[in-house]
Amino acid sequence: MIEDLIKYIISNIRHRFTRSFLTILSILIGIMAIFVLISFGEGLRNYMNVMGEEMGTDKLIVQPKGFGVPGTGEIYLTKEDVDFIKKQRGVSEATGMIMKQSEVKIDKRKLGKWVFIMGMPIDPSEQRLVEEAFAGYEIFKGRALKKGDENKVALGYNYLVADKIFSKPLKLGDNIFINDKSFDIVGFYEEIGNPQDDSNVYMTNDAMKEVFDVGDEYAYIYIRAEKGIVPTELVDRLEEKLRKKKGQKEGEEDFYIMSFEQLMETFGTILLVLNSILIIIAGISVVVAAVNIMNTMYTAVLERTKEIGIMKSIGARNSTILMMFFFESGFLGLIGGSIGMLLGYGLAKLGAMAIAAAGYSFLKPYFPWWLTVGCLVFSFMVGAVSGYFPAKAASRLKPVDALRYE
Amino acid sequence: MNDTIIELRDVWKIYKMGKVDVNALRGMNFRVKRNEFVSIMGPSGSGKSTAVNMVGCLDIPTKGDVYLDGKNIAHLPESTLAQIRGRKIGFIFQTFNLIQTLSAKENIILPMIFQGIPADKREKRAEKLLRLVQLEDRMNHRPAELSGGEQQRVAIARSLANDPDVILADEPTGNLDSKTGRIVMNFLKDLNKKEGKTIVMVTHDAELAKHADRIAYLKDGVIIKQ
Numbered sequence: 001m002i003e004d005l006i007k008y009i010i011s012n013i014r015h016r017f018t019r020s021f022l023t024i025l026s027i028l029i030g031i032m033a034i035f036v037l038i039s040f041g042e043g044l045r046n047y048m049n050v051m052g053e054e055m056g057t058d059k060l061i062v063q064p065k066g067f068g069v070p071g072t073g074e075i076y077l078t079k080e081d082v083d084f085i086k087k088q089r090g091v092s093e094a095t096g097m098i099m100k101q102s103e104v105k106i107d108k109r110k111l112g113k114w115v116f117i118m119g120m121p122i123d124p125s126e127q128r129l130v131e132e133a134f135a136g137y138e139i140f141k142g143r144a145l146k147k148g149d150e151n152k153v154a155l156g157y158n159y160l161v162a163d164k165i166f167s168k169p170l171k172l173g174d175n176i177f178i179n180d181k182s183f184d185i186v187g188f189y190e191e192i193g194n195p196q197d198d199s200n201v202y203m204t205n206d207a208m209k210e211v212f213d214v215g216d217e218y219a220y221i222y223i224r225a226e227k228g229i230v231p232t233e234l235v236d237r238l239e240e241k242l243r244k245k246k247g248q249k250e251g252e253e254d255f256y257i258m259s260f261e262q263l264m265e266t267f268g269t270i271l272l273v274l275n276s277i278l279i280i281i282a283g284i285s286v287v288v289a290a291v292n293i294m295n296t297m298y299t300a301v302l303e304r305t306k307e308i309g310i311m312k313s314i315g316a317r318n319s320t321i322l323m324m325f326f327f328e329s330g331f332l333g334l335i336g337g338s339i340g341m342l343l344g345y346g347l348a349k350l351g352a353m354a355i356a357a358a359g360y361s362f363l364k365p366y367f368p369w370w371l372t373v374g375c376l377v378f379s380f381m382v383g384a385v386s387g388y389f390p391a392k393a394a395s396r397l398k399p400v401d402a403l404r405y406e
Numbered sequence: 407m408n409d410t411i412i413e414l415r416d417v418w419k420i421y422k423m424g425k426v427d428v429n430a431l432r433g434m435n436f437r438v439k440r441n442e443f444v445s446i447m448g449p450s451g452s453g454k455s456t457a458v459n460m461v462g463c464l465d466i467p468t469k470g471d472v473y474l475d476g477k478n479i480a481h482l483p484e485s486t487l488a489q490i491r492g493r494k495i496g497f498i499f500q501t502f503n504l505i506q507t508l509s510a511k512e513n514i515i516l517p518m519i520f521q522g523i524p525a526d527k528r529e530k531r532a533e534k535l536l537r538l539v540q541l542e543d544r545m546n547h548r549p550a551e552l553s554g555g556e557q558q559r560v561a562i563a564r565s566l567a568n569d570p571d572v573i574l575a576d577e578p579t580g581n582l583d584s585k586t587g588r589i590v591m592n593f594l595k596d597l598n599k600k601e602g603k604t605i606v607m608v609t610h611d612a613e614l615a616k617h618a619d620r621i622a623y624l625k626d627g628v629i630i631k632q
Contacts, residue, residue: 001522003525004519011508012507217499307506309503310503310504310505310518313491313497313503314517314520314564315488315493315517315520316488316492316520317484317485317488317489318484318488353426399464403464
């Protein structure tokens with residue numbers, strides 16, 4: 001019976017091809033949008049999970065309060081702050097990072113590129129702390145900076161790629177110029193997946209001070225909590241101590257401290273809200289599709305009134321007629337959903353390629369099994385639910401009246 | 407076994423047309439014996455079609471009882487009526503009423519699907535019935551690709567799909583030329599004589615009506631002569 005029903009439904013859908021196609025198209029668009037959005041949302045969530053694991057939950061970050069890009073404001077953290085934090089209970093280690101925006105050149109006479117220059121600590125364990133804070137960033141080629149590297153730099157991944165920063169890729173041993181000072185390249189970091197971080201130039205904090213003629217003006221302080229310490233509790237304690245030391249009132253501090261966990265949670269919440277809004281928008285198109293399916297099915301009932309009468313006269317029960325129309329609309333939904341998902345898959349892959357080409361390779365779509373199953377079930381349900389009332393109307397037709405209908 | 411297969415006892419059918427009640431049947435009494443071929447004749451508006459709808463369980467009376475095989479079907483719910491229709495009654499309509507999207511063979515198979523007959527069995531039966539109406543070479547054609555006479559023969563084959571006791575034919579030759587009409591009539595006669603089917607045929611053609619064992623004349627919703 002089910003097999004026959006499906007055959008009959010397919011023959012009907014094919015028989016009214018144009019209308020079926022338009023109905024399918026309407027649901028296809030909605031499901032495609034939902035599929036693409038969720039796959040990217042999931043990809044981003046996956047990325048955040050991985051990043052969270054790499055960063056670890058034992059880290060805290062201190063930033064000066066201010067406007068604009070960190071490191072470019074008026075307020076800085078100082079060496080004194082770092083030393084003070086290092087002495088606090090529960091702090092395993094802490095390091096400050098100087099950060100400047102500057103022009104990098106490969107030819108002194110030509111224009112260069114404006115990028116962020118970051119001061120790296122040379123103590124290996126402090127350096128590891130910074131690298132972990134950058135999601136477990138590691139040297140990809142060459143070596144990391146070490147003591148005495150005052151005229152050496154390590155570069156982000158994009159310097160290895162032609163036409164990303166410079167038209168030609170740079171290699172180990174090449175020279176670059178910052179503020180007219182020459183630096184040798186000793187290492188390249190692996191790709192992090194966003195164009196800003198992958199364009200960073202790293203030099204020692206001492207080199208930073210010399211090139212930019214600054215003191216210990218830190219844009220960030222990274223802290224590693226001791227084992228067994230709850231980071232959020234450490235945040236509260238450090239905030240209070242630092243406030244007291246600086247003689248500031250609560251709520252008027254010129255700094256703020258956050259644990260990486262809190263940071264990830266904040267990102268997660270923003271992501272969830274953003275994703276939800278996008279899915280709601282895509283959902284609206286599904287609602288429109290549902291109305292469209294309902295309309296198609298009501299028309300189909302009118303058009304096939306006589307057919308319904310015939311079927312009833314040769315023994316079709318109300319429930320059979322109900323099933324026919326119910327499954328037909330469900331099928332329309334399912335076909336739309338399946339095609340929408342296939343197109344969505346292609347679109348997400350294309351989108352990921354375009355995004356990666358723009359430097360944001362971390363933003364990859366992810367296709368969990370439940371997304372596929374969910375989309376299929378959902379598209380069938382949208383079709384079936386919208387078809388229910390027309391189907392009910394069809395099943396209730398009196399055979400005599402239906403047969404008389406022309 | 408009871409000799410009477412169909413019986414209408416004091417059957418009334420009243421339609422509401424706006425504020426006016428239209429009495430299509432006014433206490434009709436009618437009896438059909440097993441294996442009988444009965445024609446119902448009457449002018450248009452006499453209630454012929456309403457009467458045949460009652461017999462065929464397509465409609466239920468406003469008042470009165472309809473017995474099919476000794477069972478009163480006048481007050482059964484629609485889904486039970488559908489079951490009875492599918493199993494016990496075969497319909498042949500003036501306008502053939504085949505399903506346009508299905509082939510001749512599929513049209514014949516459809517009533518068997520509704521009765522849950524297994525696929526291999528219904529295939530064989532449909533082919534046998536197509537041979538019976540001499541359309542085995544047209545089985546994959548759709549109704550639109552068949553002539554009126556061929557369509558009516560498909561409809562006859564379909565009416566036999568579930569081997570019903572009763573065939574109801576409502577003006578079966580009304581849309582056919584006289585030659586094709588005769589062919590169809592011969593099929594009906596054969597069904598009655600060779601297959602032992604009870605046939606109730608509605609017509610207003612006196613010549614056709616003569617083929618039946620008995621003619622019932624209907625006027626103003628009652629049988630006036632049989």
